[in-house]
Structures are given as structure tokens and as C-alpha cells.
Amino acid sequence: MVLSSSVPASLQVPSDFNRYADITDHEILQRLDRWKHATVPTLQNLQSHFHSEQASSLTLKQQADIVSATLVFNGEDVWVNPAAQTVAHDILDGFCEPSVPLVIQILEHNVKPLFRYNPHPSLNLQTGRKLARPAGGPMASQDFYDDQAWKTHPGASNIVLWCVENIPSTAYEELWHLVIPPIMALLDDYEPGYKLKGVKILTVMLERVPGSVLKRTGVDSLLSASLGRSLTQLQSPETSRLLPAAISASLSLILLVTPVGSVDRFDQLCGLLGDGIIGTIWPYSSDRLEALLASIEALPPLVKILGVGCARYLKVLVAQLVHPLSPRAFDKTSVALQISSLRALSAVIDACPERIPQWKGTILNSIARCWVGIMDANLDHPSEQLKRELRNVCQRLSAVCPTVLQDEYPLFIAADAAIFEELFET
Structure with missing residues (x-):
């Protein structure tokens, strides 16, 4: 069996899939759905033809056409049928x-x-x-978007x-x-x-x-x-x-x-x-x-590499990262923001250890308020990770500013040991 010099044209994805989420015409949706399901036998036929040949016997153009046609089904795109994706993976394995x-x-x-x-x-x-200057003059960028x-x-x-x-x-x-x-x-x-x-x-x-x-x-x-x-x-x-x-x-x-x-x-x-x-x-x-x-x-890796260079932005960094810790409704989204902010705050503390002592009051005030909010709300599973991140910030803070172990932490525990002992445990 000789593989055709070109792959089936029916494997070209209809352009309507680019606006699939906005299509309301039922007939168009049905047509696209029929095409999506029809790709499976078409790819299977291509697969059987491909396996019947030695890859080395195919011309470079044939190989390129097969790979290009198959790759459009190698993803989670809206036009990809899971069965078609499986067949596509098998074909592409021959070009690993x-x-x-x-x-x-x-x-x-x-x-x-x-x-x-x-x-x-x-x-x-x-x-x-x-180019030294954009080709086509000032309106070149607009032309770039025409007729894509x-x-x-x-x-x-x-x-x-x-x-x-x-x-x-x-x-x-x-x-x-x-x-x-x-x-x-x-x-x-x-x-x-x-x-x-x-x-x-x-x-x-x-x-x-x-x-x-x-x-x-x-x-x-x-x-x-x-x-x-x-x-x-x-x-x-x-x-x-x-x-x-x-x-x-x-x-x-x-x-x-x-x-x-x-x-x-x-x-x-x-x-x-x-x-x-x-x-x-x-x-x-x-x-x-x-x-x-x-x-x-995305902040921690950047902060880690920039290191003490973050010091010039410390005022805005600390202000932004402690802001979500204020008591608020503990829905899933705000908890995710709090956890991410605490992780970023830990990275900032590690990056600027010499400058953190002057911010210890601001950081501790927000940490303590967030902790009390968790205890008052009596949250369970979502709060455990949040509690771990709060304790981690306190440990990082004590590492770069040891005076908090003798000055600030004991004051919180003296005020309410039942609440704060777990926060400051080492």
C-alpha cells in the first residue's frame, strides 16, 4: 500500500472553531460537531497507511505533511476529539x-x-x-492585524x-x-x-x-x-x-x-x-x-533572583502583600490570595534581611489579625495551609530579626496564649 503524497484535506480544522465559544447558530455547531467526530476514522486510516510503510521510505514532503496535519490534534483544543488525540499521539510517536x-x-x-x-x-x-525602524511607517502595526x-x-x-x-x-x-x-x-x-x-x-x-x-x-x-x-x-x-x-x-x-x-x-x-x-x-x-x-x-522566583535589589520596592511590596491578610470573608478565592501573598512575603523577607526589621511591626500586625480571623471563623481544611504559611512567615521573620523572639512574640502569647502559642511555635 502506497501512502498518498498528501494527507486528507478533511483534516484541516474549520476556521469556525476560532469563534466556537461565541457561536449560537445550532446548525453551525452541529456541522462542527460532525466534523470533529469524523476526524477519528480519517486519522485512523492515515495511521494504518503510515504503519504499513517504512518511515524512511516516505519523502520529506510526505513526512512533513503527515506531521503537520496530525499536530493540530495534539492538544486540548476545542476541535480535538479524545479518540482523535490518541491516534494522533500514536502517529507522532513515529517522529519522536x-x-x-x-x-x-x-x-x-x-x-x-x-x-x-x-x-x-x-x-x-x-x-x-x-529592523532599525518598523517597515510600512506608523500604521504598520495596524496593517499587521488586517486579514490574518x-x-x-x-x-x-x-x-x-x-x-x-x-x-x-x-x-x-x-x-x-x-x-x-x-x-x-x-x-x-x-x-x-x-x-x-x-x-x-x-x-x-x-x-x-x-x-x-x-x-x-x-x-x-x-x-x-x-x-x-x-x-x-x-x-x-x-x-x-x-x-x-x-x-x-x-x-x-x-x-x-x-x-x-x-x-x-x-x-x-x-x-x-x-x-x-x-x-x-x-x-x-x-x-x-x-x-x-x-x-x-509569579513573584517569588523574581524576588529570589533580584535579592536585596528588592529593597527599593520594599514599601510597596510589604503594603501589597500584607493587605489581603486583613480580616475578611474567607471564601476560596481570598484564601488563595492570602496564601500566595504569604509565600511572596516569605521570599521578600529572605531577599532583604537587613531591611526587614523596620517592617516587623507592620508584618506582625497583619499576621496576627489574619490568625485571629482564622480562629474566630473556626475554619478547617482551607485554613490549615494558610496557618502553615502564617507560621512560616513568623519563622522567617525571627531568623532575620531575632529580637522578635524576646520582645514581640512573648507579648502576643501573654495576651492570649490559647490563640497565639501555635502561631509562634518553633
Whole structure:
């Protein structure tokens, strides 16, 4: 049995899936559902044909077409039938160690045509380098969002991700002009869902790409600016995933392209904390709990790396992190925020031990109020983790400020031993 030179056209995902959550027309939903179920036998047929052949007997184009068509079912997307995903995994297992020529074939002939009609205004598409000035003038960014042909191919990001996962570090130089344009198209899209896909791909790339390539092509600054714009997405269903992913990717990027102990690294880390989290997210998230929670959850790794450099932000950090500890209704969301705030507060205490003593009163006041609130509310399971984090902060505080063991802690215990002994136990 000879495998066809092309995979079934019916495996191309209908573009209507891009707006699936907003579709109310019952006929369209039924049509999409029928297509979704029909992909299973189609993939099974492709699977049987593939297994009947030796992979080495297939041309590079045949291999690329099979991988590209199958990858769109390699995820949790709305168009993926679980049975289709199982078959897709089996087919892709046959390409678990793809050659560089296969990755090039996919990027050149299966990915590039999807994105060629929306060139990023700040990229030279022939080299993957940053342009000195945006191509197309001041309105180039607006043109970038017009007629986005790649969005008519749902699942295109899955193909890009697979390629990035399988590019050796030594091959990025050769493939740079093929890899960066689709990643930047996703990162700089106006829809948060595509931004999130772009950040996930970038995170994988940053684990492999040499920092010298990023610096030499100028793309490091483009990526940094794009990730910074992701931090403004405070009101979308993707916010809770996008913010921590973008902060983590920004941190990885900074560590990759800046020398250890350099002024440049310190300035960029301060920019991420000061301008990014404190300046962009926190002022506008008082009524956007998911955004606030996501940013605080991402804080400890950044604080740990910045170390004593956090001291310049100590006033706002302490104020923000103790604020959720005030007595309030202990619903699940606020408990999650309290736990994350305490973990971040522990990281801040460890990072700035010399400066913490002047804040011990503020920290202890909030810790004690939160503890009393737990005891008064008589909470059970959710409070146990919260209680552990409160005790952990007290232990960290006593480690950097030993005087609290003789001065402040005994005063609390003397006031009400039944309540406070457990909080300050060592």
C-alpha cells in the first residue's frame, strides 16, 4: 500500500472553531460537531497507511505533511476529539526524534505560507533580525492585524511548538528566519488567547536557543517589549494563565541575554518588577482578583533572583502583600490570595534581611489579625495551609530579626496564649 503524497484535506480544522465559544447558530455547531467526530476514522486510516510503510521510505514532503496535519490534534483544543488525540499521539510517536531537514521542511513549506501575508513590521523576514525602524511607517502595526490569514488555520501554533521543541540549540542560527516570524505573530496578536500560545512557545524556545542569537539579531528587545504588553491583559479568560507565564518568560529571557552580576541584568529585573508587576498590574487590579493573584503567584522566583535589589520596592511590596491578610470573608478565592501573598512575603523577607526589621511591626500586625480571623471563623481544611504559611512567615521573620523572639512574640502569647502559642511555635 502506497501512502498518498498528501494527507486528507478533511483534516484541516474549520476556521469556525476560532469563534466556537461565541457561536449560537445550532446548525453551525452541529456541522462542527460532525466534523470533529469524523476526524477519528480519517486519522485512523492515515495511521494504518503510515504503519504499513517504512518511515524512511516516505519523502520529506510526505513526512512533513503527515506531521503537520496530525499536530493540530495534539492538544486540548476545542476541535480535538479524545479518540482523535490518541491516534494522533500514536502517529507522532513515529517522529519522536525528527531530523533537522524535516523541521526545516515543515517550517518552510507548512508554517511559513500561513504567516507570510502578515509580516511583523519590526522583523526582516529574510534574516529574522530586528529592523532599525518598523517597515510600512506608523500604521504598520495596524496593517499587521488586517486579514490574518493564519487564523483560518486553527492549530497552526501546535505545529510551531513542535518544531521549537525539536530544534537543536546548534540549529537555531540556521532556522532563525523561519522560527521568529510565527512566534512574534502570536506574541503580538491582540487576542490574549494567541498571546498565551506565543508565550508558551517562547518559554520552550528560551530553554534551547543561545542567548547570543537573541542579542545579535536584536530580537531580545522585541520579545521583552511584547511580553511587557502581555502584562496589560487584565480582563480576559486567559489572564490567570497569561500573566504568570509572561512574567516567567520575561525572567528567563533576562537571565539568558544578560551577564551575571551586570548592571543590565539588574536594570531589567527591576524593570520587570517595578514597571511590569508593580506599575502595570497592581494599580489596575484592585477589583480584578485573578490578575492580582496571578501576579503575586509569579513573584517569588523574581524576588529570589533580584535579592536585596528588592529593597527599593520594599514599601510597596510589604503594603501589597500584607493587605489581603486583613480580616475578611474567607471564601476560596481570598484564601488563595492570602496564601500566595504569604509565600511572596516569605521570599521578600529572605531577599532583604537587613531591611526587614523596620517592617516587623507592620508584618506582625497583619499576621496576627489574619490568625485571629482564622480562629474566630473556626475554619478547617482551607485554613490549615494558610496557618502553615502564617507560621512560616513568623519563622522567617525571627531568623532575620531575632529580637522578635524576646520582645514581640512573648507579648502576643501573654495576651492570649490559647490563640497565639501555635502561631509562634518553633
